Amino acid sequence: MEKVAMLTRQNETFALAMIIESKGSTPRHVGKMIVYRDGSIEGTVGGGLAEHYIIEESVKAIQNGQSKIVEYKLNKNAKDGIQMNCGGTLRVFIEVYTSRLNSFWLEPVI
Template identity: 90%
Template structure:
């Protein structure tokens, strides 16, 4: 597989990585043209010339992935030059490190009108998403053509157990009448975001029911409800925008927190 074909495949799979590309070389350098995929763990595909300069590029690429920011790095391949690295080539090398960050992964629990609007918005933003519902007639490939997966079971909790819920999952609960079951199941996992569409009265009732079933206040505090940014949304499509907007906001805040922890 060609390197750029691999880049396209990784992008579709929503895998974070960096693409390091030589953008300028002067004098004697290991290579004048080269591209290299760098993964979060430092493994690579391709090359920008090998040797000590490539070692430094890999290190900088891993840092860039963690920070979620692209950058340009420059190296003097001369051990005797000021700020030079331990090489004897004598030339200089500039490399652009382009970071491909993962997009929010949406788990849309509920295939009704709002679930459909959220899916259409996710399609536009090219966010991967799956659909979970307890109604076979609603959760169909015809209605959700681009969903990565459809999970259907008459017990919504059982359907959710089939989803690979993890720290990258952004769960939006918009079920017909089984929000409590969906929430209780989802809260067993370390999801990036959990939101539920509900009125204030419904929130109180659902939370009290979950507390009586052993769900802790700490777990309930993770839930975004009322859901979405306060933008005065009224239509189904506007509510979908407010929800995705809140997920983007939370995702950005979590990324900033992770960067601070890494650089601490």
């Protein structure tokens, strides 16, 4: 969270992906990951294919400027499941932090 505070003070745009619920077998039950616009990361929410999808969704959320919740069934045999064998379910909150400079357009004072 210190890094989140620092990035916010530096007026950076990024997303914080945070596990909010895990059921059954998942790579991690607790985790946070900072995702930058270019898809680079700091931290982890468990790795593997689920993390790959979470990074993709985080980049999309940054581009749209909207936070969201994503859910993945880590079971390749389940309906709507992803190609993992863990068997559990993972819910992640992706919180977007936008630069104040990107949030509004400044008009010059004449």
